[in-house]
Amino acid sequence: MKKFINDPADVVAQSLAGLAAAHPELRVDTEEQYIVRADAPRAGKVGLVSGGGSGHEPLHGGFVGPGMLDAAVPGEVFTSPVPDQILAATKAVDGGAGVVHVVKNYTGDVMNFQLAAELATDEGISVETVLVDDDVAVEDSTWTAGRRGTGATLLVEKIAGARAEEGGKLAEVAAIGREVNAASGSFAYALTSGTTPAAGRPGFELPADEIEAGVGIHGEPGRRREKLRPAKELVRSALDAILDAKTFTGPVLLLVNGLGGTPLIELYLIYGEASAYLEERGVAIARQLVGNYVTSLDMAGMSLTLCQATDEMIRLWDAPVRTPGLRWGA
Amino acid sequence: MKKFINDPADVVAQSLAGLAAAHPELRVDTEEQYIVRADAPRAGKVGLVSGGGSGHEPLHGGFVGPGMLDAAVPGEVFTSPVPDQILAATKAVDGGAGVVHVVKNYTGDVMNFQLAAELATDEGISVETVLVDDDVAVEDSTWTAGRRGTGATLLVEKIAGARAEEGGKLAEVAAIGREVNAASGSFAYALTSGTTPAAGRPGFELPADEIEAGVGIHGEPGRRREKLRPAKELVRSALDAILDAKTFTGPVLLLVNGLGGTPLIELYLIYGEASAYLEERGVAIARQLVGNYVTSLDMAGMSLTLCQATDEMIRLWDAPVRTPGLRWGA
Missing domain, CATH: 3.40.50.10440 (Dihydroxyacetone kinase; domain 1)
Structure with a gap:
């Protein structure tokens, strides 16, 4: 480790x-x-x-x-x-x-x-x-x-x-x-496991060409192991899973979240794919956030979260916040 | 990859x-x-x-x-x-x-x-x-x-x-x-290499117990390969290198920077060690920033940067900024 x-x-x-x-x-x-x-x-x-x-x-x-x-x-x-x-x-x-x-x-x-x-x-x-x-x-x-x-x-x-x-x-x-x-609904992919300091080795092992679809933030198993696919396909599958599970009709908050070991260059690429697909599906994005926010140590992975946002939620989202991890308007 | x-x-x-x-x-x-x-x-x-x-x-x-x-x-x-x-x-x-x-x-x-x-x-x-x-x-x-x-x-x-x-x-x-x-002076350690999309494999290989001391943000070689040591020792060595190279007498800006694949839980631990050692060395910290800001793709690593700050620099540091990656006061 x-x-x-x-x-x-x-x-x-x-x-x-x-x-x-x-x-x-x-x-x-x-x-x-x-x-x-x-x-x-x-x-x-x-x-x-x-x-x-x-x-x-x-x-x-x-x-x-x-x-x-x-x-x-x-x-x-x-x-x-x-x-x-x-x-x-x-x-x-x-x-x-x-x-x-x-x-x-x-x-x-x-x-x-x-x-x-x-x-x-x-x-x-x-x-x-x-x-x-x-x-x-x-x-x-x-x-x-x-x-x-x-x-x-x-x-x-x-x-x-x-x-x-x-x-x-x-x-x-x-x-x-x-x-x-x-x-709200979320769906995550892991490319690698995170490693806890106490265990000293990855929480699970993935072959070099496989990913965990639907992984949890402690590395819990998801829906299935699958072959790595282009980001565009992964994003569509994740959004399909979320859109199937809950109804999203109006403007949404979209969180593109890295799981700790995924660099911003990939997260922004994911955001581009997600926003394009949501437009195709007729779901407008009211607000968005991209970064490593809800992580799993050093796991390479990402999650997408959609929240069907009311005007009141958007007003409160826009309100000033001053914390180490999230800050605007103050 | x-x-x-x-x-x-x-x-x-x-x-x-x-x-x-x-x-x-x-x-x-x-x-x-x-x-x-x-x-x-x-x-x-x-x-x-x-x-x-x-x-x-x-x-x-x-x-x-x-x-x-x-x-x-x-x-x-x-x-x-x-x-x-x-x-x-x-x-x-x-x-x-x-x-x-x-x-x-x-x-x-x-x-x-x-x-x-x-x-x-x-x-x-x-x-x-x-x-x-x-x-x-x-x-x-x-x-x-x-x-x-x-x-x-x-x-x-x-x-x-x-x-x-x-x-x-x-x-x-x-x-x-x-x-x-x-x-300003900086010094970095790599635990792992980043992987460029074009190459598809790590830019360099490190044995499981070795790190690169003084690594560059493209994975360029540093001063030496060395055995992994506790964070406290690495932080002290990095700060010694910076304090040896330039004179720091007054209050400093301290940047604890992750190289892309290092989670915040480690970066804050590093900050704790760095602030304790600077106090020991008689260097006051005027302002500080902790996070993944100047990265090397998915490299697990960190850099420390000190800047001997004038009052004018601190005033300008505190001024409002509104960008995707850095934001306060606005």
Whole structure:
């Protein structure tokens, strides 16, 4: 394994220390292991907390800041954060207006966020949970009952984050988050596996000419192994899978997302193919984002996410955001 | 070779088409192959043009926009753009106040930008050239006489771009660009080679436990092959090399840059080590940036860049910028 690390056991803690040093506008609680806006809690503002295993950066820690998350709770690599961590972060951002948990649909995450929500409720904090399950590739998977949460997590965090920032109430912030998730579908391809520091070798092996279609962000198996095909064909197949699974009639948000090891030159080529095919299929693109945002360590791969966007979602998407990983208008 | 492409011969053109589709605020001239702000030329504003081989994205095309470049001229992958391309871009951004070329120190780039500058001068456009040669690893290298231009290119483009945006004159914009370059030093490590679409295989081979110390952004050899060491040691060696080569007394800009295939979890760990060691060495960090900015396709690797920053440089660094690859305050 070749990585820029010291001891595999210290990767998450040391990476968080670096994030804290690089971004003084954030505060990292190294004991409880969470990342929070330095100005938290903000009185009267609904807090937005997300988290999950590390290895998906900038998700979630890189999305903490004005207009997006109030706190992020990273577990070890590909490992759910524990309830105490989530509870501590929830308390740290509670400004009296309640807290929304954004939870990707993995069994461990769901269970631990639920426990933390119950503990927080016992302490008098109102918690609403938004479950993200946008991946249309498979119904159940390793670590997941139901569909997996992937690229749409970014859309949920951005849009619900904007709603919270402008003073939305607990139920409103949760409602728009759920609406975004329900309106979203994703599909991913892996060219290679990522390598976790603890395992030290790729999570799965692919022959030199094969790819995993419908892969999850932890390298979970997808629909099938297949031969590598031109990008144009892969993009069409992925969009077909999404368009088959959900109805997209109006303008969409389109996220072309790299899984960590895919360079921008390829992601923009993919965007070109995706926008051309959506035009052919009569689906207009309202907004778009291209980059490595919801990743799987150093996996070479990409995912496409479509979200059928209402005017309200587009307004909230355009609202200012100032985080390490996503920033505009501020 | 596993990449999200169609035909290796079409990668650059198709990626540019995707960039244009994703960013309507930019215009791509597909015939002459350059990227330009949609509002160019702007009367009375000094134009800023950079370019070089493709494969370093977001450099340069992703840095076109208000506060940074007016145009970028991408060659084929790792291949210099031709003089006609550069001339066309220079004319497209000429608002009557002259044009600054930011040129990384590679023989082909230097020669072709110089030819283009002469042709532009013949057409009545004043051109100043800022040569970037910040890589302290080696004196001469494949494709380079003198030091190579790498990470500092981003700093030059950001700071000179801000000076041009606020109405700086031709000589002033060029002067601050040269000042930034002179004040900068960089050093890079490769864990793996990148793979060009045309070659279809890695540019060089490294044993499973070896790295290239002082590598260039096209995979050019550095100082030596060495055994992989903990990140802490690599960071210290890289910073020692930079601090030995140039004098850094005051606050610095620190760029922790991924070479394309290195995930953020590692880059932030590197930032933590770098900031701790600079503190030990008595070098204060004024501003910092962490991410994959000056890349080498899918190379797993990283570079560190220090720039001894004047108050003026910091002011210009903080100025608003709105490009696909770098954005704040706007």
